[in-house]
Amino acid sequence: IAGVPILGLDALASASYGPEALLTVLIGLGTLATQYVPWITLLIVGLLGILYVSYRQTIAAYPSGGGAYSVAKENMGTNASLLAAAALAIDYVLNVAVAVSAGIGALVSAVPTLLSYTVELCLGVVALLTIVNLRGVRASGAAFAIPTYVFVASLFAVIAIGVARTVASGGAPVPVDPPHLATPHATTSLVSLWLLVHAFSSGCTAMTGVEAVSNGVPIFHPPAWVGARRTLTLIVGILVVLLLGVAFLSRAYGITATPPGTAQYESVLSQMVAAVVGRGPFYYVAIGSVVAVLCLSANTSFADFPRLCRIIAVDRFLPEMFVHRGRRLAYSFGILALATTSAVLLVVFEGITDHLIPLFAIGAFLAFTTSQAAMVAHWWRVRGPSWWRHLAVNALGAVATATTLIVIAISKLEDGAWISVVLVAGSILLFKRVRAHYDFVAHATAARDVTLDFRKSEPPIVVVPMLRWDAVTVKALRFAIGFSPEVMAVQVLTGDRDADDLTSRWRHLVVEPADRLGVPAPRLVVIHSRYRELLRTLVRFVRHVSSRHPDREIAVVVPQLVEPRWYQWLLHTPIASLLKTALLLRGGPQIVVINTPWYLDAWIPEQRRLAAPPMRGGLGDAAPT
Amino acid sequence: IAGVPILGLDALASASYGPEALLTVLIGLGTLATQYVPWITLLIVGLLGILYVSYRQTIAAYPSGGGAYSVAKENMGTNASLLAAAALAIDYVLNVAVAVSAGIGALVSAVPTLLSYTVELCLGVVALLTIVNLRGVRASGAAFAIPTYVFVASLFAVIAIGVARTVASGGAPVPVDPPHLATPHATTSLVSLWLLVHAFSSGCTAMTGVEAVSNGVPIFHPPAWVGARRTLTLIVGILVVLLLGVAFLSRAYGITATPPGTAQYESVLSQMVAAVVGRGPFYYVAIGSVVAVLCLSANTSFADFPRLCRIIAVDRFLPEMFVHRGRRLAYSFGILALATTSAVLLVVFEGITDHLIPLFAIGAFLAFTTSQAAMVAHWWRVRGPSWWRHLAVNALGAVATATTLIVIAISKLEDGAWISVVLVAGSILLFKRVRAHYDFVAHATAARDVTLDFRKSEPPIVVVPMLRWDAVTVKALRFAIGFSPEVMAVQVLTGDRDADDLTSRWRHLVVEPADRLGVPAPRLVVIHSRYRELLRTLVRFVRHVSSRHPDREIAVVVPQLVEPRWYQWLLHTPIASLLKTALLLRGGPQIVVINTPWYLDAWIPEQRRLAAPPMRGGLGDAAPT
Ligand SMILES: [K+]
Ligand SMILES: [K+]
Ligand SMILES: [K+]
Ligand SMILES: [K+]
Ligand SMILES: [K+]
Ligand SMILES: [K+]
Structure with a gap:
């Protein structure tokens, strides 16, 4: 259970923006939206189940930590590993942008006077994370554990109370603090399959971060894979309860999304907590934990991105400054690169989570797909006992995530997903150009068998x-x-x-x-x-x-x-x-x-x-x- | 007459802040102040007359341009020349600060809504002058001539009309646009000699800039000294008319100074022009020419300061960057040094001319005094025909300016003149330290008679x-x-x-x-x-x-x-x-x-x-x- 805060924080944090992303797509349907939320959520939970069994296998197969880049490189070769690297890099950058913007979204829901400073607050959090990570401050376990426990406990309490009141009231509970009224809209009754697919694509961001356990296996006591699997089960279990709970309460209390980037904005979780228990001290504790967990979730990218840059740079696909002369200095370049790119995204998209979701969904599912596909290649290559069963499980994962990726790409391309596609392609091109230059220099300066020439030459x-x-x-x-x-x-x-x-x-x-x-x-x-x-x-x-x-x-x-x-x-x-x-x-x-x-x-x-x-x-x- | 705009601009510009500086000291007397102005102005004009005959001699003695630094170095040795250099440097810096602040003071008198942007406007002018001079833009003669002619012509017209109306009305003309009422004040009737000495000290800044002709002799056609003397006569003549005219009209129309740095501020010249001819188009042309002449007066320091730095640096009292490798680059350092120091003064003193006047008076009269004293030493050393007569004239100049310097120092020390004293002392110390270091390096690296040693030594x-x-x-x-x-x-x-x-x-x-x-x-x-x-x-x-x-x-x-x-x-x-x-x-x-x-x-x-x-x-x- 000690592993949950460190490895689960990132996965659990997404419960605070995934369901909201889903509801925001359905904003045009008004309260009707809440009827569809449970079904789409069930689909997402199903996909999460497939990912769960897939990653259980990755944990057992790569007890030293199965990062998508290394697994793809080992089993599928350079091009696949570069695709994984690019997808992971984009995923990390967008995890920062989305988590910070969602955290500030929660904050301004509780303190609406801060709404007009959204972008400044987002940049402030990025700056703070940058300084903390550049200085190499070692966060104690408690710094991660306490917010995570408060977050899970308070949301579980809200769900429990909400469900109890719903049952007690025969399905129509009276909200303590009523949620925003759904915006009446021209397209109110136009429920198309296309719209639901859209909602599903956005809601899939609720799954991001579950891969963290498979990367962190080495931190468990041996046999590490046993502890890691148990932790993964726990994390996915909590996440499922949170997602289903939010979906249930959204329907029971009629909670819909509010238009993002406007003065009426209030986050779904904020409305939900207020509806169930009112805006008392408990409300502020709960929302405070949401803000904290989201900022810490962004912090995980600050720890992982420089490590990713380093292993890419060790293979000469990034400049050697990401490797050289003491980890601290090398990591500083990675931290600054991450801070700069995520800050640019936050400024361009004005700190609005909803606008960043399409980019994030593409990046995350591209990373999931390459990771699963690499595991399929792994089983095919290694062929241990009952390898075909393992292969089938990861193949299911690969097909499911690939299908989702295609659905996301088609439904979200115009909404900004193309930016992620361009960034991934650009990153791969950059990796290849860097490597080509290093290879050229190595070729040009090669002197492997040239013995030193001691014949006297003319002095200069x-x-x-x-x-x-x-x-x-x-x-x-x-x-x-x-x-x-x-x-x-x-x-x-x-x-x-x-x-x-x-x-x-x-x-x-x-x-x-x-x-x-x-x-x-x-x-x-x-x-x-x-x-x-x-x-x-x-x-x-x-x-x-x-x-x-x-x-x-x-x-x-x-x-x-x-x-x-x-x-x-x-x-x-x-x-x-x-x-x-x-x-x-x-x-x-x-x-x-x-x-x-x-x-x-x-x-x-x-x-x-x-x-x-x-x-x-x-x-x-x-x-x- | 062609030399007047180029060499006289700086001297004539002071007519727009000298009399005002005088009146500002007497602000506590209310309208009573205007009774004393003509007498103090006559004293200033007398001193100006002494300077005039002194500089006539300098022109004849140094037809190649008699900068105080060179003249002091030639006739009085190093220490005196460094005093002259420090005084000149402070004089140039304060000429920029005072001229720019007075120019913006004239501007905000005409357009009062700009008053709260005084410091920003001052810094803007300094920045503009810096850019123009860094880029080495060659100003055409017309750029200097037209504002100067408009300035002189419009002020002469105002004086002529004002005097005529005063005479016609029997000494009590009716102002077209009445000047500000004198502020009633507790000390109203307390006219002390000390106060008048103060007023004289401030008013002496009206004389600054008359030395320009003696530095610029080489630009005249030979025999240069004839043209230069004629130009000096013309400039001093115009200046005297302006000073006496302003004093007369101040008394006739009851024009007093307004409290500097407050919302009630309006420059004396602005009130005077408005009182005589009203705030019609003529008013704006006249005030426009005042602003232009003051800014161009600041520009003369930008031309002269880098030249001063260069001749000091040639003697190794300033770093060689002020000399080296192409005048353009070397001058850039001088321009930047001048811009930085004057900008600092403008910010510290909030762009208020009146606060800068004590610093300026000390710098200018220290420069006058060293220049005159150096001329006395010159005649003593050279002893040409009727040398004792020449010596007597410059001695009179030296004594008069030295006396004034002492008066200024005593009366203004607490008002900021001490800053100039500190700056002068600091500059001299800097010059000596720089030279000492160069001498040490030269001594340490000296190898004048060391012939090259060709004996084989051990290879490294x-x-x-x-x-x-x-x-x-x-x-x-x-x-x-x-x-x-x-x-x-x-x-x-x-x-x-x-x-x-x-x-x-x-x-x-x-x-x-x-x-x-x-x-x-x-x-x-x-x-x-x-x-x-x-x-x-x-x-x-x-x-x-x-x-x-x-x-x-x-x-x-x-x-x-x-x-x-x-x-x-x-x-x-x-x-x-x-x-x-x-x-x-x-x-x-x-x-x-x-x-x-x-x-x-x-x-x-x-x-x-x-x-x-x-x-x-x-x-x-x-x-x-
Ligand atoms: K998640
Ligand atoms: K996440
Ligand atoms: K992630
Ligand atoms: K003058
Ligand atoms: K001047
Ligand atoms: K001057």
């Missing part, structure tokens, strides 16, 4: 940009002559302060010392830039050298003054950093960038070293002079 | 971080073995995707090929990082190597995959860039960072080169194998 041509002759540039120049005999010092004169032409001093500073030791001296190139374009002139010069020596590497040694305090960086134009970036992006493929930092806070030892460099024995002495 | 110890064995890392490794025999390849295993331990393959890939040629093989160091801290582990390793070889350079060769499209960068963690930055900031003074980029869009030729490197004759072949 070295270019040292110098603004002036100082310790910073001397260090760079000294490093340059250490590894190549072909060194060019480039001085770009822009007419700005503090750059005097080195031409006249070059003989004394460089050429004569080199001649004394008989080594090649670096050449000085002075370029006058009329337009003060230091960077562009340097990059152009490097490219010019590259093109004149297309078979040589060009090493650019960038001197850089490093100051100890950040505000001191403001005093200098970040010319070294800009140059490094410019060379990397525009220097051409022959380039190697060498950065010789000169540290202001270490200048005294540095000066000493420059004046008299240590000349110890070592490998370096083996080189000729 | 090379560290090559590798995630895996691919073309990108092989390129880095190959570069590394090219210039040092001591190479360490470091593989940090974090448990993330795609990094298999290279230990088993190192013999085959690296050691055996090296042994075949008898050259030293790079060593492989594999580090398992339990906390997935790739960067920190690498930096820690490099620092460890540094500390074990304190006399050696440590070269870190960072392999980097460079992708052609920006969005492809999102697919990879920017590990190479982060590593380069981390090494630069935390690697220690022995570090040299070498970046070997590997270009995806050039991979085919690159692969070819790796497979068979060219072995041509050249300097590189002289090295031993």
Whole structure:
């Protein structure tokens, strides 16, 4: 029973929007709608029963947690797994959007003055969930358990009292606080099969979340599958009671949906609780638990979505930022991606649950169908004892959910379900493009059997940009002559302060010392830039050298003054950093960038070293002079 | 006369806030105030006359433009020039704040419904001026000339008509639209000398801007000083007429100031124009020209402030970003600095001119005084023909402005003038700190007579971080073995995707090929990082190597995959860039960072080169194998 709050919260929360979604479709029928609700609910409960036996099998077959992505990947291959991944991703995003909007819908039913702040409140909840999850706050079990127990207990109490009064009054109970009158409507008596199919499609969102137990098997004590199955039974049992109870009371008390997104809006559960027990303290406790359970239901997506992104990214179908360097950072990207997309949906659909239902139904049933189909493939592939019986059960589940999916797709396509279809297709395309790029890079950089080539190649041509002759540039120049005999010092004169032409001093500073030791001296190139374009002139010069020596590497040694305090960086134009970036992006493929930092806070030892460099024995002495 | 709009605009604009500043101090006296206005105005005009003859001399002495900073630097040394620079900077900032707030004050006098948007309108004007100046829009002469001519002509017309009616009516003209009644006040009859000194101090802001001609001498045709002097005479003449005219009409029509920052506010000029000619079309043309002239007056600071920053920065008292790489970019920093500081002042003082006047008076008269004192020093130093006469004139100017400065400082210190004093002191401190830092860096990096040391030093110890064995890392490794025999390849295993331990393959890939040629093989160091801290582990390793070889350079060769499209960068963690930055900031003074980029869009030729490197004759072949 301890597993119910954690794994059942998501499934039970849907009892607060599924029946309402159904009733909202029938809003045009007025009170007549309540006559059809029990029958459609029975159909939904039947479908839920099929899902129940299907998931019982998944639990036993995948005791390590049978996420649709992994099961599909193992049994049906890449394309099916990407379809599952896309469906799950959309399902998670819409679970957030729908649960938050329904939670705020319950809140504004109890406190109608907040109605005009619906979207702001929704975004506030998403922001809160984002912060809590980014900071990695570990919610205690009680935070999940108490709202769930209050939710179930108070709704059970309402149903029990309502049923008792209905029976006692001979089927016509007097509401304590009467529900809204059904809106009279032009289409009042036009009950078509099409309308009922529509209602069924919307009501099916009451089933979302039942898959959670099959993903969470590892949290149970061994034998895990026994506990998991018992928990699933309990959750589905409670959900069935809630759905049937709501349907019964809707009919008995004549409770219909109110037009969503208008000032008359009041949620079905709010009307029901008020009708049965009135708007006393109990009402506020019950509605409070509804709000809490819905927000916690959105929170489950915040826990699961980053995990999904991670396993997709491990297979290289998403950027590696969803995997890399510590789970916390990687999960942050997933949390932000989920928060952003669900916030966009909430803004676009103005925080109205009813408008999000078609998108959610498609996403959820696509996830159910791929999951069931993958289980069919699993039994076909594994063929354990009495495999055909298992296969038949999951096949029934697959056919039932696939049929529902098709019904939803046909009846809801124009109402927004097309958006989910586009999102699923777009996601799959994105996954494939990402993977293709990684494969291309891996192919291009592959060097599996390439042994390291130790043959001496020509040393690079070295270019040292110098603004002036100082310790910073001397260090760079000294490093340059250490590894190549072909060194060019480039001085770009822009007419700005503090750059005097080195031409006249070059003989004394460089050429004569080199001649004394008989080594090649670096050449000085002075370029006058009329337009003060230091960077562009340097990059152009490097490219010019590259093109004149297309078979040589060009090493650019960038001197850089490093100051100890950040505000001191403001005093200098970040010319070294800009140059490094410019060379990397525009220097051409022959380039190697060498950065010789000169540290202001270490200048005294540095000066000493420059004046008299240590000349110890070592490998370096083996080189000729 | 063509020079009047460009160089006189700033001086003439002050006619619209100077007299009002004076009257606002006397608001407690009611209509009695108007009796004192002419006398105080005569005092101000007298002071203006002294400034006029002083600046006539500056024009002749500095035909290339006698900015207070340059003149003080040339004749009085660094400290005086920094005082001048600070005073000028504050003067420019406050000229923007005062002119914009006065302009919006004129606007809301004509359109009172805008009164509650005063601060927003002020910030809007500052934003507009910022954009126009950042984009470097070249204003045509007409943009300055037309508002100036309309301003002067309409105010002259108002003065002429007002004077004529006053004379015709025997000194008691009937106002067309009566001015606001003077507020009855407790202190009504308490006329103290202290109050009049206060009024004089505020009224002195009417003189601001007369220095513009002496800065702008070079724009005149030669002999420039003749044209400049003529223009100065014309400007001061017009200003005197405006000041005396406003004083006369204030007295004749009983026009007093209205309480600033309240709903009753109406500018003095607005009341005056309305009283003389009524609120017809002429009124709106006149007030429109006042608004335009004030905004253009603020614009002159936007032109001059960046120039001031530039000449200060050339002397290294401000960061080099105010000088560097193309005037446009450097000026942008000046424009933004001016816009930010004046916007802050406008917000803090709620866009109320009267609250800004004390700050402005101090800044302007400090600038006047340093400028005049520098001219005295100039004559003392140069001693041309009849130098003592010139010296006496500027000494009179210096004494007069210094006296006024002291009067202002004493009377206005508590009203906000202390802010200007703090700002001036803070600016001078900033200038000195900036220069001290540059001097320290120059001293630390000085290498004037250090000739380049060609003695062979030990080659660096090379560290090559590798995630895996691919073309990108092989390129880095190959570069590394090219210039040092001591190479360490470091593989940090974090448990993330795609990094298999290279230990088993190192013999085959690296050691055996090296042994075949008898050259030293790079060593492989594999580090398992339990906390997935790739960067920190690498930096820690490099620092460890540094500390074990304190006399050696440590070269870190960072392999980097460079992708052609920006969005492809999102697919990879920017590990190479982060590593380069981390090494630069935390690697220690022995570090040299070498970046070997590997270009995806050039991979085919690159692969070819790796497979068979060219072995041509050249300097590189002289090295031993
Ligand atoms: K559910
Ligand atoms: K759910
Ligand atoms: K779900
Ligand atoms: K003036
Ligand atoms: K001015
Ligand atoms: K000024």
